[in-house]
Amino acid sequence: METFNFSEPQDITVGKGSLSKLPEIAKKLGGKHALIISGPHLEKMGLVKKAADYLASVDIKADTFTDIEANPSVTTVEKATAKYLESGADFIVAFGGGSPMDVAKAVGVVAKYGGSVTDYEGAHKVPGPIVPLIAIPTTAGTGSEVTAFSVITDHSRNYKLTVFSYEILPKYAILDAELITTAPASVAAACGIDAFIHAEEAYVSTAASPFSDALAEKAMALIGKNIRRFVANRNDIEAAEAMMTGSLFAGIAFSFARLGNVHAMSHPVSAFFDVPHGVANAVLLPVIAEYNALADHGKYLTIYNDIRPISAYADEFEPMMLVDAIRELCTDIGIPENLTIAINNASKNGTVTKEEIESRIEPMAVDAMKSGNIAVNPRASRQCDIEMLYRKAL
Ligand SMILES: [Zn+2]
Known part of the structure; x- marks a missing residue:
């Protein structure tokens, strides 16, 4: 250690x-x-x-x-x-x-x-x-x-x-x-998934420690088991308390363990296209979870069991099952299917063309590379990898 x-x-x-x-x-x-x-x-x-x-x-x-x-x-x-x-x-x-x-x-x-x-x-x-x-x-x-x-x-x-x-x-x-409890469902979903991603990225970060892991694990369990319930009914005070405590623990976890490619890449998306932070993270998460799967050393199973109602055992688990479970969770809580839809939803002046988005990929990747979070992402990333991940998320 x-x-x-x-x-x-x-x-x-x-x-x-x-x-x-x-x-x-x-x-x-x-x-x-x-x-x-x-x-x-x-x-x-x-x-x-x-x-x-x-x-x-x-x-x-x-x-x-x-x-x-x-x-x-x-x-x-x-x-x-x-x-x-x-x-x-x-x-x-x-x-x-x-x-x-x-x-x-x-x-x-x-x-x-x-x-x-x-x-x-x-x-x-x-x-x-x-x-x-x-x-x-x-x-x-x-x-x-x-x-x-x-x-x-x-x-x-x-x-x-x-x-x-x-x-x-x-x-x-x-x-x-x-x-x-007064948050609209869309805000509860975007903020809730953001808090979950704080814990998830801190958990798989190369800067994770037993201290940050303890908090990240508890955060993922609290949020993973309650986010659907909370989005469905924000007046469910038990679910609200779990979400709030989970978000607190996730915040402390990532203060110490930092984050990863999801946050490094979502900030430029928000800066260029005004996509809400949680939504930008949520549409990037499955793509990056798939990319990072190669570096998994057993943590994906824990994350999977936190967001799925039915647990899996190690002998039947493959990292891609987590990627599918993340997509399912995002769909359940009403997150847009991909980055293109998220960008268009956030646009105030009509449709954003494919060309317009494409022209921003390189500058967004340049900015993402400036983030300290890239360095602690479990799988090493160069600018060309980041550009590929943006294209995949679109
Ligand atoms: Zn965040």
């Missing part, structure tokens, strides 16, 4: 109805004035106000910033930072799915150290502690509440930049399964 190291310096509260712990946690943190960074949907549902009311009950002021789009941009980070600075807040509540989390982390950096989020792109460029964050996810999920990454889209170069630093880990996280 190779040497491995871990530390989990966060305070995490998990439980149905635990949003009510927000005032207590804000006081523990010593905050007096919050900026709640959230999305327009949660604001409409009155949840942002609910959070602000909880804070008001202990005399903590709260301003809000909710103008956040999917795949949030550098400009959105600038606007939210301006709001934070003019509000006089002293901590941030990141409330929502992956987008508000990513923005909140970036604001936490830029509000403290100045400049633009692009100045902190890459690994370990954040000089020290950032504005304290309380993360409250409302999807299950990105796992962003427990990861040291912020992913922001730079439209000037069609690129999703990543800020990676342990300084941006939220100090506190609150995971309340009641918050995810």
Whole structure:
């Protein structure tokens, strides 16, 4: 066994109805004035106000910033930072799915150290502690509440930049399964499969350790056995709790073990064609699982048994059975059949032509190769392999 190291310096509260712990946690943190960074949907549902009311009950002021789009941009980070600075807040509540989390982390950096989020792109460029964050996810999920990454889209170069630093880990996280019960089925499916892929990629990563494996295995079991139920009925609170806990464990697992080709390749797809993150991952997963099958050393059987209602034994299992089981799962939860359909579904200006997509394959592969996740994918990949995988996924 190779040497491995871990530390989990966060305070995490998990439980149905635990949003009510927000005032207590804000006081523990010593905050007096919050900026709640959230999305327009949660604001409409009155949840942002609910959070602000909880804070008001202990005399903590709260301003809000909710103008956040999917795949949030550098400009959105600038606007939210301006709001934070003019509000006089002293901590941030990141409330929502992956987008508000990513923005909140970036604001936490830029509000403290100045400049633009692009100045902190890459690994370990954040000089020290950032504005304290309380993360409250409302999807299950990105796992962003427990990861040291912020992913922001730079439209000037069609690129999703990543800020990676342990300084941006939220100090506190609150995971309340009641918050995810209002998600539409399509969001529950896309976010749920994304969380599953976090665990799956961490599990087969060459950087996996017994610590990340333990979390990834539990995450895959929780999500794999509950995702269909949860997509079918988001008010199934038992399934919602399993999804939320699974997403949390998957997030910690991939913080340590990193991800793989699915995430390396999905970021350019979202940057070029605005395909939602979870959907882009889901349409790439079967193709990459097939490519990686050659490197499998027994883990595929575990993954298979997590997503199939009936278990298989080692003597009857072949890795291709996992590829088929993944396709079946994606179909069951309503994921588009392939990348071409996903790109067209996401298009705001009509059909995207074959030629248009083809012309993007090389630049997307170039960007995918820049991701650190390629290096820990179980099967080695060159740019030509990535281009082949994109074509196969189309
Ligand atoms: Zn993801």
